[in-house]
Amino acid sequence: MVDKVLVPVDFSEVSSAVVKSAKFIGKAFKPKFYLLHVISPLVYISVPETIVLDVIDTSVIEEIEEAKKENAKKLLNRLKEELKEFPVETIIEIGSPADVITEKEEVLDVDLTILGGHQKGLVERILLGSTSEAVVKHSKKPVLVVKGHPIEKLSEVAIAYDFSEMGDALLSYAKEFLKPFGSKVTLIHVEEKIELPILEKLGIDIIPQIRKKKGEKLNRIKEEFEREGLPCEVIYLESGEPSEAIVKTLRQGSFDMVMVANKGLSGLKRILIGSVSLEILRKSPIPVFVYKKED
Numbered sequence: 001m002v003d004k005v006l007v008p009v010d011f012s013e014v015s016s017a018v019v020k021s022a023k024f025i026g027k028a029f030k031p032k033f034y035l036l037h038v039i040s041p042l043v044y045i046s047v048p049e050t051i052v053l054d055v056i057d058t059s060v061i062e063e064i065e066e067a068k069k070e071n072a073k074k075l076l077n078r079l080k081e082e083l084k085e086f087p088v089e090t091i092i093e094i095g096s097p098a099d100v101i102t103e104k105e106e107v108l109d110v111d112l113t114i115l116g117g118h119q120k121g122l123v124e125r126i127l128l129g130s131t132s133e134a135v136v137k138h139s140k141k142p143v144l145v146v147k148g149h150p151i152e153k154l155s156e157v158a159i160a161y162d163f164s165e166m167g168d169a170l171l172s173y174a175k176e177f178l179k180p181f182g183s184k185v186t187l188i189h190v191e192e193k194i195e196l197p198i199l200e201k202l203g204i205d206i207i208p209q210i211r212k213k214k215g216e217k218l219n220r221i222k223e224e225f226e227r228e229g230l231p232c233e234v235i236y237l238e239s240g241e242p243s244e245a246i247v248k249t250l251r252q253g254s255f256d257m258v259m260v261a262n263k264g265l266s267g268l269k270r271i272l273i274g275s276v277s278l279e280i281l282r283k284s285p286i287p288v289f290v291y292k293k294e295d
Contacts, residue, residue: 005033007115024153030086112141113141136262136277159258185231262277
């Protein structure tokens with residue numbers, strides 16, 4: 001199920017937590033790891049061709065990049081020691097981190113990417129963006145975003161579920177992924193407001209029927225998880241903005257990770273209506289596993 005794992009690291013304070021989390025996941029699946037470091041290219045300043053610029057020779061730029069590569073090799077080898085019980089390949093590339101990561105996911109045909117999520121302020125996030133968020137947006141593979149502390153157990157895992165086709169695919173994946181850890185699963189569903197003006201004018205209230213049908217399906221899902229040896233409970237929230245309600249529930253619990261499905265909305269839809277999974281990624285206090293699947 002998880003045979004090849006890409007582990008991008010930037011040598012910041014979160015990199016150690018990412019590698020330790022990868023090691024924990026690796027003990028369950030025994031995969032091959034690809035430790036990746038991406039060096040951002042030096043910024044080139046465009047000048048008119050009529051101006052002769054001898055201040056920075058291209059050889060100097062090459063020397064700087066080579067020095068960065070040599071330093072990265074040493075740091076990668078230190079992190080590689082943490083994963084010495086697994087097959088590990090180290091990779092160093094120059095480019096935009098998010099672009100290189102998503103490209104390597106495809107080229108290496110990995111089953112999972114594990115990377116770090118930095119806690120940035122609003123202004124910094126607007127100005128610089130987030131590599132983890134960019135990867136989640138454009139990746140076609142499942143992505144686990146580690147936040148702050150390494151994952152050392154998966155005793156309790158929350159799953160955000162919305163009754164969509166992607167939500168059902170996430171549940172099937174989660175049953176297999178969580179089985180080696182014997183996790184207790186908590187399904188969280190937030191009821192979004194349904195506006196049916198015609199029925200309201202006729203005095204017909206179908207909300208109770210919808211809730212009943214949802215409750216029946218959630219009970220069936222609960223039983224399916226328990227048949228796989230995964231204890232399961234359901235939290236049904238009848239009101240609230242989905243991402244806010246889910247994050248609030250996460251803060252109130254003792255979960256080790258939350259799993260969400262990302263539908264991969266088009267650019268315009270993402271701008272207009274946003275994405276619940278991305279909002280959870282931004283605000284969650286715990287690691288976020290974003291399930292993606294190729295079309």
